Amino acid sequence: MQFFTQLLTDPLGFYRAHQLLLAQVGINALLTLSMYITLRAGMLTLANVGFMAVGAYTSVLLHLHGHLPLALTVLVGALAAGLLALPIGIPTLRLSGVFLAIATIGFGQVVVAAILNVPITGEGRGLTIPDASSSLLPAYLSLVVVVYVLWRLRRTRLGMAWDAIREDAPAAEAQGIDVARYRLLAFVLGAVLAGYAGALEARINFFIDTSLYSFQRVVGVLVFAVFGGIGRVAGPLVGSATLTALPEIIRFARQYRDTVYGVILIALVIFRPRGLIGGRTGRARPAPPRERAPS
Amino acid sequence: MGPGAALAAGVTGSLPAQALNGIFAGSIYALFAVGYTLVFGVLDILNLAHSAVFMLGAVFAYGLVVAVGVPFWLAVLLATLACAAIGFGIELVAFRPLRRRGAPPIGALLTSIGLALIFVNLTEVRFGANSQRFPERVALSGALRLGSLVLPDAKVASLVLSLALAAALGYVVRRTRTGRAIRAVAENPKAAQLMGIDVDAVIAWTLVVSSALGAVAGILYGLSQADVNPFMGRDQIELKGLAVIVLGGMGSIPGAVLAGYLLGLAEVAAAVFLGSNISSGVAFAMLFVALVAVPGGLLRGRTARRV
Amino acid sequence: MILQLSGVTRRFGGVTAVDGVDLDVAEGELCGLIGPNGSGKTTLIDLVSGFQPPDAGGVTFGGEAVTGWPPHRLAARGLARTFQRVRLFGELSVLDNVLVGMHARTRPWTGELGRLVGLPSAGAAARRREDEARSLLERVGLTGMEDRPAAGLAYGQQRRLEIARALALSPRLVLLDEPVAGMNPSEVGRLAELFAQLNREGLTMLLVEHHLRLVVEVCSRVAVLNYGRKIADGPPGRVLEDPAVAEAYLGKAGAADQNLGQAP
Numbered sequence: 001m002q003f004f005t006q007l008l009t010d011p012l013g014f015y016r017a018h019q020l021l022l023a024q025v026g027i028n029a030l031l032t033l034s035m036y037i038t039l040r041a042g043m044l045t046l047a048n049v050g051f052m053a054v055g056a057y058t059s060v061l062l063h064l065h066g067h068l069p070l071a072l073t074v075l076v077g078a079l080a081a082g083l084l085a086l087p088i089g090i091p092t093l094r095l096s097g098v099f100l101a102i103a104t105i106g107f108g109q110v111v112v113a114a115i116l117n118v119p120i121t122g123e124g125r126g127l128t129i130p131d132a133s134s135s136l137l138p139a140y141l142s143l144v145v146v147v148y149v150l151w152r153l154r155r156t157r158l159g160m161a162w163d164a165i166r167e168d169a170p171a172a173e174a175q176g177i178d179v180a181r182y183r184l185l186a187f188v189l190g191a192v193l194a195g196y197a198g199a200l201e202a203r204i205n206f207f208i209d210t211s212l213y214s215f216q217r218v219v220g221v222l223v224f225a226v227f228g229g230i231g232r233v234a235g236p237l238v239g240s241a242t243l244t245a246l247p248e249i250i251r252f253a254r255q256y257r258d259t260v261y262g263v264i265l266i267a268l269v270i271f272r273p274r275g276l277i278g279g280r281t282g283r284a285r286p287a288p289p290r291e292r293a294p295s
Numbered sequence: 296m297g298p299g300a301a302l303a304a305g306v307t308g309s310l311p312a313q314a315l316n317g318i319f320a321g322s323i324y325a326l327f328a329v330g331y332t333l334v335f336g337v338l339d340i341l342n343l344a345h346s347a348v349f350m351l352g353a354v355f356a357y358g359l360v361v362a363v364g365v366p367f368w369l370a371v372l373l374a375t376l377a378c379a380a381i382g383f384g385i386e387l388v389a390f391r392p393l394r395r396r397g398a399p400p401i402g403a404l405l406t407s408i409g410l411a412l413i414f415v416n417l418t419e420v421r422f423g424a425n426s427q428r429f430p431e432r433v434a435l436s437g438a439l440r441l442g443s444l445v446l447p448d449a450k451v452a453s454l455v456l457s458l459a460l461a462a463a464l465g466y467v468v469r470r471t472r473t474g475r476a477i478r479a480v481a482e483n484p485k486a487a488q489l490m491g492i493d494v495d496a497v498i499a500w501t502l503v504v505s506s507a508l509g510a511v512a513g514i515l516y517g518l519s520q521a522d523v524n525p526f527m528g529r530d531q532i533e534l535k536g537l538a539v540i541v542l543g544g545m546g547s548i549p550g551a552v553l554a555g556y557l558l559g560l561a562e563v564a565a566a567v568f569l570g571s572n573i574s575s576g577v578a579f580a581m582l583f584v585a586l587v588a589v590p591g592g593l594l595r596g597r598t599a600r601r602v
Numbered sequence: 603m604i605l606q607l608s609g610v611t612r613r614f615g616g617v618t619a620v621d622g623v624d625l626d627v628a629e630g631e632l633c634g635l636i637g638p639n640g641s642g643k644t645t646l647i648d649l650v651s652g653f654q655p656p657d658a659g660g661v662t663f664g665g666e667a668v669t670g671w672p673p674h675r676l677a678a679r680g681l682a683r684t685f686q687r688v689r690l691f692g693e694l695s696v697l698d699n700v701l702v703g704m705h706a707r708t709r710p711w712t713g714e715l716g717r718l719v720g721l722p723s724a725g726a727a728a729r730r731r732e733d734e735a736r737s738l739l740e741r742v743g744l745t746g747m748e749d750r751p752a753a754g755l756a757y758g759q760q761r762r763l764e765i766a767r768a769l770a771l772s773p774r775l776v777l778l779d780e781p782v783a784g785m786n787p788s789e790v791g792r793l794a795e796l797f798a799q800l801n802r803e804g805l806t807m808l809l810v811e812h813h814l815r816l817v818v819e820v821c822s823r824v825a826v827l828n829y830g831r832k833i834a835d836g837p838p839g840r841v842l843e844d845p846a847v848a849e850a851y852l853g854k855a856g857a858a859d860q861n862l863g864q865a866p
Contacts, residue, residue, distance in 0.1 A: 044401055091587040098341055102537055103586040106579040113576020157708050164702045167691035176677035176706025219408055255420050262412035269405045270392045
């Protein structure tokens, strides 16, 4: 509670005390939005954290060895993630459901393993960034732009195509929507955003190493996304902000943070599955017809 | 570092010795994966709380031996039973409510993640985050010698137990009435129900058996690695288990066993020939290729399905 | 001929679901496709609409060879279909279902950027599409339901929505897979009128149905499948009196004493 009172009564003091936390909230929001994009297109892909790592390491390495300004390298990092998403996405997106989730988890692990084995990345020791800056501006400015674009995108041909694919991919296909291409587009855009978030995150930390991109992080982003729901663009914002700040808000029970996450996740999935699961509460959805010899 | 890599890094033995290490590591993977794949085969659900149960088995056994002074084998039994009960709890809390609401399988994936978070966190708070080891000589501390090869008893036990338990499970599933009921539910729950099978009971038993197997795997791992900590499920086994069941064919018990041993050997091979750091990526590279190239897995389980 | 199938074949393991079917549909025809369960009707629809590739034979649509084309490409060329089990975009509104149906007819990127920025011309185009969607809903009798989520509609209404969505493609040919399954007689009557009206306006349709009376009423021509083979093709009256057709539906004994004019 003290957390909130300070926010309201002493915003400047709040800012100074929690600058890093606020920056992290912004980064997590961008990361969760990257997940939102693929979820809205009906795919549970868990590769975002892997692309984050790609964006972060590309950006930092270019800065350290290429001596390019961090701002530029952040963009390059995001692009690198997007480019990598193409060859990964094309074969992987043919999978669906659990298999897609697993394959994308696997991809994330391969990225981490690759980082750990290529000397230039500092392997297990990580990389130190001499001139990091914890300014909130880049993250929050980007956030505003991204949120606006995603919000406007909803009623466009692209946004509605993604909705259709999510709701019923074969029916979407029958209406002229090239499902494979639109899925790939969502995947690549999600990767770009995740890479961007990763590169920004590297910028606010003085140090990056592979522990930032563990499977636990993947679970974390998933929980953020589920918590906020994907019904509205605001969902990921609410989810990531609340859960990132949670440890600060419940300082007294900080050590139980994961338990709180777990309970929230279970409760949400059982009682309010709108958004991530896409089902109407309580109503059983008819299963899609299986690929068998039909009548 | 998984058991394979850790061993490879430390042991500079001959190739047969290395291979043996791979097999021992594989036996843990296999035992863990069998429970994992069983649940998937019957429920079409990835139970991500399985790795937490793996950890709980080891932690309970450790606690019983060290804090309560129970003899080791009794501790193993009690810990396994406790985890079996937890398996039932997983079904009640994470899966059954979703079945009642007609939720798609992804929902169960998420609730199982939630339970895993809770189990690990509570253990961390109660147990502490540090690694502990079973007391020396508590059990299986000897070793067989075969020529130049040293076979630690604990690891031999892993091998024997994993094969024996998997075989027993396979027998039950294939040859008994219970097994037929399980297969019926795996194939088509609604039809099974119409045939008079108590689907809820079958599912509950599946979770109970799966968790018991996971617990045994955890205890053996904790013993042979001399390492018990709240994150032991999370660090490596969780994702490797995933790789194994995908490679073996989701829902195939023999596939899980085969793929488990294969992974153990592949890791050791990668460590020997390519350097020990690579081996953690081996599992996932294999998994990724397998999913994209051979979606059915090595041995297509009779319950294997493309979602 | 807007649609030509020659020797189209599809096998699943040991079963030949569709066996060397030749079928021509002329422009402006309302052609029926009937046959007992398991005769391969839906598979044939899947083959024509690109959801399954034929193992042998070819499909020509509007003079173009389209064998093996994916569904979205065929849809873009004006081939629409409905599904045996209703496949709507459940969470989207009724109106949005039809709007999405127009995907193939809207221009890709100019619209996106325009909408993002708020260009008035993009807004005007969107309004025009919306008007068209509303009039399509009116045709199928769903006026007033535009903002309801599609999943909340009654079954008969859902079927009609699917038809409106198919029409949103401005199609040259519509494949209808059992559109009246499970409907009560008055609903069937309404749809029969709609089909007839659309056909009078020049829309070509291939109608797969079990409801024989509907088929007799609206179709100018009927083809019959049995075990994947076409066993009859011609005006409905003649086809239904064909003993081979009666046999297919009823078996040898039953064929002798049944009047196929009744709905089964």
